Amino acid sequence: MADIPSDAPQHCPGTASEQAGKTSACQGCPNQNLCSSGATKAPDPAIEEIAEKMLTVKHKILVLSGKGGVGKSTFSAHLAHALASDATKEVALLDVDICGPSIPRIMGLEGEQVAGLSLCLSPRYVEDNLAVMSIGFLLSSPDDAVIWRGPKKNGMIKQFLRDVDWGELDYLIVDTPPGTSDEHLSIVQYLSSARIDGAVIITTPQEVSLQDVRKEIRFCQKVQLPIIGVVENMSGFVCPKCKNTSQIFPPTTGGAERMCEEMNLTLLGRVPLDPRIGKSCDEGKSFLTEVPDSPAAAAYHSIVQSIQAYCLSHVTREESAG
Amino acid sequence: MAVGILDVDLCGPSIPRMLSVGKPEVHQCDLGWVPVYTDAQKSLALMSIGFLLEDPDEAVVWRGPKKTALIGQFVSDVAWGELDVLLVDTPPGTSDEHLAVLENLKKQHKVDGAILITTPQAVSTGDVRREITFCKKTGLRILGIVENMSGFVCPHCSECSNIFSKGGGEELAKLTGSVYLGSVPLDPLLTTSIEEGKDFIQTFPDSATFSAINSIAQTLLTSIQNP
Numbered sequence: 016m017a018d019i020p021s022d023a024p025q026h027c028p029g030t031a032s033e034q035a036g037k038t039s040a041c042q043g044c045p046n047q048n049l050c051s052s053g054a055t056k057a058p059d060p061a062i063e064e065i066a067e068k069m070l071t072v073k074h075k076i077l078v079l080s081g082k083g084g085v086g087k088s089t090f091s092a093h094l095a096h097a098l099a100s101d102a103t104k105e106v107a108l109l110d111v112d113i114c115g116p117s118i119p120r121i122m123g124l125e126g127e128q129v130a131g132l133s134l135c136l137s138p139r140y141v142e143d144n145l146a147v148m149s150i151g152f153l154l155s156s157p158d159d160a161v162i163w164r165g166p167k168k169n170g171m172i173k174q175f176l177r178d179v180d181w182g183e184l185d186y187l188i189v190d191t192p193p194g195t196s197d198e199h200l201s202i203v204q205y206l207s208s209a210r211i212d213g214a215v216i217i218t219t220p221q222e223v224s225l226q227d228v229r230k231e232i233r234f235c236q237k238v239q240l241p242i243i244g245v246v247e248n249m250s251g252f253v254c255p256k257c258k259n260t261s262q263i264f265p266p267t268t269g270g271a272e273r274m275c276e277e278m279n280l281t282l283l284g285r286v287p288l289d290p291r292i293g294k295s296c297d298e299g300k301s302f303l304t305e306v307p308d309s310p311a312a313a314a315y316h317s318i319v320q321s322i323q324a325y326c327l328s329h330v331t332r333e334e335s336a337g
Numbered sequence: 338m339a340v341g342i343l344d345v346d347l348c349g350p351s352i353p354r355m356l357s358v359g360k361p362e363v364h365q366c367d368l369g370w371v372p373v374y375t376d377a378q379k380s381l382a383l384m385s386i387g388f389l390l391e392d393p394d395e396a397v398v399w400r401g402p403k404k405t406a407l408i409g410q411f412v413s414d415v416a417w418g419e420l421d422v423l424l425v426d427t428p429p430g431t432s433d434e435h436l437a438v439l440e441n442l443k444k445q446h447k448v449d450g451a452i453l454i455t456t457p458q459a460v461s462t463g464d465v466r467r468e469i470t471f472c473k474k475t476g477l478r479i480l481g482i483v484e485n486m487s488g489f490v491c492p493h494c495s496e497c498s499n500i501f502s503k504g505g506g507e508e509l510a511k512l513t514g515s516v517y518l519g520s521v522p523l524d525p526l527l528t529t530s531i532e533e534g535k536d537f538i539q540t541f542p543d544s545a546t547f548s549a550i551n552s553i554a555q556t557l558l559t560s561i562q563n564p
Contacts, residue, residue, distance in 0.1 A: 028402040038402060081349050083429040088460070114430035115464040157463060160470035162431045165401025193429060194348035195398045222532050226393070227349035233396040257494035263525050267532040290500045297459040297502060 018173075019166040020046055029166040030055035062208050065176045069209035072107075072184040074326040076243065077202060079235070080217040081227025083193035086248040086286075087217045088112070089296055091190035092121040094215075096301040097319040099145035104185040107138060109175055110149035111202060112192040113161050113168045119151035123299025136179045148179050165197035172201045186326075193227070195234040203238045212326045213241035215283065218274075219249045220266035225274050232278060243325045244281035246318055247271035252288040253310075263288065284318040286311050338421045341372060343411055344385035345438050346428040347397050347404050353387035357534020363388045368416035384415050401433035408434060412441035422561075429464070431471040439475055449561040450478035452518065456486045457505040469513050480518075480560050482510045483553055487520035490545075516560075519553045522546055 018029045026040035035041075036051025049055060069075065078091040091108060099106040110118035119125045124139050124147055138146035150161060150171060163171075181187065192198055203211070214235055218228040228245070235242050247270055251260050266272075275282040286292075289311040295302035303312050344352035356375050363384075364371045372382035386397060386407065399407075417423065423446075425438055442448050451472050455465040465482070472479050484506025489498050500523060510517035524546040530537035538547055 026402055026405060029400065032400060032402070034402060038406075040402070082351075083349070084456070114432055115467065117460050117463065120460055120463055158466050158470050160431050160467040160474065162436070162471055162474060164405075164433050164436065168401075168432065195396045196348055196404065197400050197433075200398065200400060221528060223351050223354060226351070226354060229394040230348065230396040233394055234398055237396065237398060252489065252498070252500065254491040254494060254496055255498065256496035257491060259491065259493040261489070261492060261525060263489060263500075263523050263528060265525060265529050265532060267529065288500055290498060290502070293458050293460070293501050 018170055022046070026164075027166065029169070031059060032056075059173075059205075061173050061177050062205060065173075065205050066208035068177060068181065069187075069206065072181060072187045072209070073330070074185060075187045075189070075206065075209065075211045076322065076326070077189045077191060077211060077214040077240070078217065079191050079199065079214050079231050080193050080224075081195070081229070081231035082218065082224040085193075085217050085219045085224055087193070088117040088121055088190050089292060090215070090217050090246060090248065090286075091188055092118060092296070093301065093303055093315050094319060094322065095122075095145060095147075095186075095188050096141075096303055097315060098186050098188075098323070099142055100303070102144060105144050105146075105183055106186045107146040107148070107181055107184050107188070109179075109187060109189045110147070110151065111172050111175065111189060111198050113150050113163060113171055113198065115192060116149045116151035116154075117296075118147060118149045118190055120299055121296045122147050124152070125157075125299065136174065138179060138181070146181070146184075148175055168197050169201040172198060173205055176202075176205050195230060199234065200238075203240055211240060212329055213243035215243050215322060216245045217248055218245060218271050219264045220247055220251075220262070220270035221264045222268040224264075225268065225271065228271075229274065229278070232280070242280055243322055244283035245271050245275055246283050247285040249288050250285035281321070283321050284314050286314045286318070339380060339382070339419060341382040341384070341417050341420045341423040343415070343423060343425045343438070344383070344387065345408050345411065345425060345434045347386045347399065347407065347434065349428060350385045350387035352383060352385045352426055354534055355531045356381070356383060358383060358388075360393070361388060366416055369414040370416060372415055372417060379418075382417060382420070384411055404433050405437040408437040409441045412438065413445070431468060435471065436475075439477060448477065449564070450480040452480050452557065453482045453515070454485050455482060455506050455509060457484055457499065457502040459502070459505060461501075462505040462509040465509060466513065469515065478564075479513075479515050480557055481516035482506055483518045484520040486523045489523040492525070516556075518556055519549055521549045521553070 019027050024040050024044050028034040028038050036047050041047045080087045095108040110116050122141050138148045218224045249264050252263050253260050291306045292302045295305045344350050358373050361373045372384045375381040455461045486501045507517050527537050527546050
């Protein structure tokens with residue numbers, strides 16, 4: 016049965032949810048008896064279908080944050096660019112921020128919508144070896160809003176994973192919206208039979224961000240998602256005129272470094288604020304190509320190397336475990 | 338003036354820390370849940386899931402229907418008392434939380450409108466365009482657009498750097514026929530105050546940032562008093 020059947024009431028909790036058939040919204044729904052009997056909570060066959068699809072994807076990395084506006088999409092995009100700079104590697108970037116899909120713009124693919132073919136799930140290519148999929152490609156106008164409740168977002172994510180022809184990939188990077196809700200649960204659930212290498216968690220130095228990031232870390236622990244490490248973004252600003260550093264987003268409680276020490280996580284690196292990063296994103300260009308000699312680019316490269324090393328060491332561990 | 342803040346960012350509730358109310362308990366009274374007050378005069382009342390969590394690091398890993406249900410309770414079961422203004426802080430997006438709070442508020446109250454926050458960059462205004470469509474589709478009046486993180490003045494040499502680009506908020510307002518309420522600069526004094534839960538406006542009343550926020554607030558008040 017569909018997660019939200021067409022005859023379901025407005026606040027249908029979803030047929031696969033634990034509340035299926037039991038919420039007040041379920042009263043009077045023609046499917047209520049079926050849902051409350053538990054028949055609809057059988058494992059979603061899509062999980063195995065997706066696992067089958069993912070056999071040709073070597074490494075899967077989720078990019079998460081508890082907080083909005085910390086630079087997840089910026090990081091995801093540049094992680095993809097950096098990994099794809101090796102022409103022998105096949106890389107894909109999946110944007111599951113259904114309400115705020117920024118990836119098309121950041122990757123220079125805005126305007127790649129195919130009018131009338133809203134069901135077309137072919138990825139778009141930035142380079143021969145760098146594919147991108149986002150709901151942004153399925154919207155016909157930059158003003159279109161995706162005003163969907165959780166169950167419909169989940170359905171879209173399932174389609175992205177099961178029905179997009181990803182082909183053989185070395186890396187699949189998944190950019191997520193902030194939070195610990197439907198999108199995050201769905202990604203983890205649908206990939207539960209395919210191995211996810213781990214999550215990279217993005218924060219800024221402030222406690223207001225770290226407070227939410229600790230929740231994200233708890234989410235990862237709850238769903239047994241390994242954490243590759245934490246990236247501290249917007250970490251200081253060097254004035255281009257006087258070269259003094261200002262902590263615009265101050266690490267009043269020790270920043271990501273102290274949080275990582277306390278939670279026994281790896282601090283992958285710190286990326287300073289650089290106006291050219293935002294400019295590159297707005298123009299759909301790779302900052303790493305535009306300003307390769309900047310401290311921020313060096314920070315990105317070091318972080319990407321650590322992520323690659325983590326992914327490769329995992330494969331080695333699994334191979335030797337037999 | 339009596340003001341309330343309802344924080345419906347269930348996954349990332351920041352309001353409790355920013356307003357420095359520590360870890361108060363939420364009590365019930367005959368009229369419902371008692372909001373948390375920031376001062377003895379009860380001039381600012383708050384409600385957030387942050388007050389209901391035993392452990393502040395606990396993740397709220399809820400799907401849409403559960404979030405919708407709690408937000409319904411926040412709207413109908415909190416004993417706000419007499420308020421001049423209720424502000425609702427939302428997470429990014431156009432999903433369950435936004436639909437839930439709007440639907441529930443409309444049942445018993447007049448919703449004056451929405452303020453949309455953006456940074457100057459196209460990546461941000463790109464998402465806010467969709468938020469504007471959400472407002473139009475749900476019949477929510479747009480009170481105006483605020484451009485946040487609008488330039489940084491170096492405290493050492495006073496050079497202004499447009500870290501997150503420039504002008505996007507005003508362009509967005511023109512493009513969409515919305516009111517441009519103004520811009521707020523990046524200010525480490527503001528971010529530090531928020532971190533420590535201090536009242537920035539009390540501590541730095543002479544700052545350009547305060548002046549910017551104040552001007553926006555005055556424009557908004559006028560707008561809601563004269564619809």
